[in-house]
Amino acid sequence: MSSSNPLFNKVIIIGLGLIGASLAQAIKNNELSTKIAAVDRHKPSIKAAIAEGVIDQGSEVLSEVASGGDLIVIAVPVKAVQGVFVDIQQAIQTGQLAASCLISDVCSTKMTVIEAAKAVFGDNIPAGLVPAHPIAGAENSGYYARRADLFVNHNVIVCPPSSASCHAIERISRLWQAVGAAVMTMSPEHHDKVLAHTSHLPHLLAFNLVGQLADHDDNMDIFRYAAGGFRDFTRIAASDPVMWHDIFLANQSAIVSALDEFSDYLGQLRKLIVTEDSVAILGLLGRAQAARRHFGHMLTSTPYTATETAAASYIITPSRCVSGTIAIPGDKSISHRSIMLGSLATGTTRIKGFLEGEDALATLQAFRDMGVTIEGPDNGNVTIHGVGMHGLKPSKTPLYMGNSGTSMRLLSGILAAQDFDSVLTGDVSLSRRPMERVAAPLRDMGAQIQSTGQRGTAPLSITGRAKVGRPLQGIEYSMPVASAQVKSCLLLAGLWAKGTTTVLQPDVSRDHTERMLSAFGYPVKVEGQHISVTGGGSLSACDIAVPADISSAAFFMVAAAIAKDSELTLSQVGINPTRTGVIEILRQMGADIALSNQSQVGGEPVADITVRSSNLQGINIPASLVPLAIDEFPILFIAASCARGKTVLTGAKELRVKESDRIAAMAEGLETLGIDCCVTEDGIIIEGRGSKHSHDAIFTGGSVASYHDHRIAMSFAIASLRASDTIIIEGTETVNTSFPGFAELANSIGLSIATKLA
Structure with missing residues (x-):
């Protein structure tokens, strides 16, 4: 950003703690405002900021620096926000601030900020108010802990209320982008719910765990011999207790809900340990480990396999x-199907030679998301504790297929027969590929499946049979072109369908699905190019060498x-x-x-x-x-x-x-x-x-x-x-x-x- 064309004439930062001071420094370094002013009751911080050239003027009160301000960023504890709004209202009424002045904040809760604004402004909340939350911080706090690069490659969630103008939203977003942050938009209500789980609950648990262990008689030994996991998790308990006290109370409803849910999960884990349910414990831990990695891949578009970059x-x-x-890696088509059928089988399936590539790992992750306990992969070895034909559970998040068309098309057939709703998503490339070739015949079987856009692409939304009220019906389907993916999708759906499902293919296509169904003990009838399965059977676990x-x-x-x-x-x-x-x-x-x-x-x-x-x-x-x-x-x-x-x-x-x-x-x-x-x-x-x-x-x-x-x-x-x-x-x-x-x-x-x- 050139100094000849700054975003703002005068930015006023209220609060020179870590976030406020870092933002002031970033605005200064990037020449985003002609002038920078600050308000803080801590005189030494104001004095140091002026002396070091971070701000041009500062005061303990807004009225002394308000004149000419066109953006105010509130960086004080959330409980103090309402008092700041009172000062802003007075500055507007006395003409020190224009009514068009933009107002934002950096607080960890957003509904509290909006409620504070309503308490001061009533129904006339300024159109320039756009709350925001930078997901950035550090263990140390205060003016001297500031970093101009604190927001670089971090997310900032912009949470505009219905009263906010498009102009204000755009300008606040540009500010955060200019200091290096990635901006996303979210409703204030949803923000508070999400942050209660991902930020507020972990901090609360860290404070509580440290406090619990500090009360032990042998606390010196506990802390002296604490392993790295304890230190990593409890690092956030060194944060400002006053700030977190305010956050916990300000977001009380969402945090209590998150605590209740956490308590339920903790109770389930306690029961599994008491009953020594080894498979279930392994499944819970394995799903958690895989989910942690999987969400990282989804959010950053990085691959499952080891690499330093996505390009x-x-x-x-x-x-x-x-x-x-040389030895070539395992067959991808067979690896996909071994995970699918092994998960749906009764008993334990052991796989050797599994392809640990991106596509096959996407299939493996999807079944973990649906409650299947899967050990590995470890050098091509995978162990699946099958849940049976009716044992899959709904995923709490959309099932992410990455770049794998095989995963999405074959899973569509399986999920179309389940009682629960499902959503299948993929990366940008997969989201351009046609999915109506499986969606259309599945609808002929009675499936309720919605593709996206005129071209019929992902995401795919599938309605569960429990809502539809009837099972899939077996059909006879003539494929316009030979496709192993379409054939396999319909045969897999046919495992649950009423009656017989027959696929007629114009030419030969890969028959891995037919072969593997037979290996798992499910009868498949093949007469030339006619392949049929009758619904209602079961799969028995077996060992697979890929x-x-x-x-x-x-x-x-x-x-x-x-x-x-x-x-x-x-x-x-x-x-x-x-x-x-x-x-x-x-x-x-x-x-x-x-x-x-x-x-x-x-x-x-x-x-x-x-x-x-x-x-x-x-x-x-x-x-x-x-x-x-x-x-x-x-x-x-x-x-x-x-x-x-x-x-x-x-x-x-x-x-x-x-x-x-x-x-x-x-x-x-x-x-x-x-x-x-x-x-x-x-x-x-x-x-x-x-x-x-x-x-x-x-x-x-x-x-x-x-x-x-x-x-x-x-x-x-x-x-x-x-x-x-x-x-x-x-x-x-x-x-x-x-x-x-x-x-x-x-x-x-x-x-x-x-x-x-x-």
């Missing part, structure tokens, strides 16, 4: 050869095929016949692929896959193979670019509604890297630049946008094996949704990927 890029130096034997994901293996299969003098073996990859389209397509293009050590793991066929350097040939991709390789086409486009001649893909409209429009995004990146291609309505034509006798560079260098789509990011990383210069890929943080550790594994076989964090 990253790959910088890849060209390399030519790959070799070795094979390596062929969709993830596809990146390394193409890497070995296009690189020079290369041989790569991928251990125990799932080769479910509804997923092997990528192998068939690569073989038709001339790839040298061999399968060995074939066996069955958890009802799924697996094999070691060995791929050697190959001279690929462009082909017309058979329509029958398109649904069997729908997720692998981004990396197949890289293979096509390295092939001799033209590769033509048709019948792949589904690619346009994935995490991104994968056809358009891949075409853009290919053209950036020097490949001629033509996007069609339902596919793409790629002019391969390969040679029969050479593995020379095919791609140029350049910067490619992945559009935060994990498969696009990984595909262009593999392109570096035939690039002439450095490739930079933007938006690679989403790789963790399906393939945590991709860059490290790729580097271990010969690639050179550096990750740059934004």
Whole structure:
């Protein structure tokens, strides 16, 4: 903010404690006001603030500094606010302050501030009154503890009453944004309720716990040997007792309600400990731990898996050869379904090889939110204490699916059959993807499900059967296009439906749901492309071994095929016949692929896959193979670019509604890297630049946008094996949704990927 264009002519801070003095310093440093004045009964603070140039004038009374003020910020204990309003009213009546002067505060309760204003101004509360609450503070208080950066990257909740003008709200918001805060708006009533739980209750408990332990006869030993958890939790008990006394009384109703709820939960925990209910205790602690992490991810849009930032890029130096034997992470589709069916089964399900990627973790968290006790994941091991077909509980918050379309679509079928209401949300990318493809047939079954906007996207709101008054009805549904997600959604809903649910698919799609239902003891009838389940059955817990994901293996299969003098073996990859389209397509293009050590793991066929350097040939991709390789086409486009001649893909409209429009995004990146291609309505034509006798560079260098789509990011990383210069890929943080550790594994076989964090 330039000093030639400050936000205010004169800001008056009433109260030079930590928050008031820090705000004054921040306004000064950011040149947000021509003049700054302060009112405080503590003369040394006023004297020091003037001497240090933090304020231009100060006094013990408002009348001496009020003239010309166009913003007053009240930073005194909440019980003293009404007296400040009396002073403000008198200054307005005597003409020292204009009636248009803006008024705000920094108090921890908002209804008390508004009630104080009503007590002074009656029904004529100034339109410029906009209460606000910065969620910032420090253990030390007072003028000398001030920090100009106290509000940077902290939230400020603006709580305008109905009387506030839009102009006043906008100006107060701009002030807080200018000092580095993130501004959100909330009603005063809701603010007080929320803060009672998240701020006031923890402070009350901290004061109470320290007081309780201080009364012990052996308190010296208690405090001397207190662990870090005690010190961390009780740090806030060192706060100003007068201030918190005022807050507790000012927000009495909401705090008492929060205390009562806390007491109920504490009573439940006491009972579980007394009865030694190990599973329930583990479930409570596990849900609490996961919820703490989960809410952090939701609020900050950071991933579940370890990373320092939500924005990253790959910088890849060209390399030519790959070799070795590697293990690919577990299959994402099977990981999703193992959590779902294990949670709904009776008994304990143990999973090995679970994919600890963002998408599968979103599914796991959703079932924790619905009351399922889940241990892990720990190095791919997960233990689920199933609650049975009717044991799910309503989540107290919307179920957050992150970027996972599989989670949202399959869960829609399960939740449509439950007695309770549900809301499914996701990140920005998922919220753009079509959900009517599952919502519409679920409505045909009698579900009440509401999507958002004209395009039928998330959030999804699902009304419980208890309100509807009748169960879902089995239907026969002909899918317009083959989709494992739609099929699985309807089959899962059919587990609770009255009668039989039959899905007719036009082509083969992944059959993991059918296989796993059978593994859990639920009968599934498969007659050609007709798949049926009859409602009313049950699931019995079993052990699941998740094979390596062929969709993830596809990146390394193409890497070995296009690189020079290369041989790569991928251990125990799932080769479910509804997923092997990528192998068939690569073989038709001339790839040298061999399968060995074939066996069955958890009802799924697996094999070691060995791929050697190959001279690929462009082909017309058979329509029958398109649904069997729908997720692998981004990396197949890289293979096509390295092939001799033209590769033509048709019948792949589904690619346009994935995490991104994968056809358009891949075409853009290919053209950036020097490949001629033509996007069609339902596919793409790629002019391969390969040679029969050479593995020379095919791609140029350049910067490619992945559009935060994990498969696009990984595909262009593999392109570096035939690039002439450095490739930079933007938006690679989403790789963790399906393939945590991709860059490290790729580097271990010969690639050179550096990750740059934004």
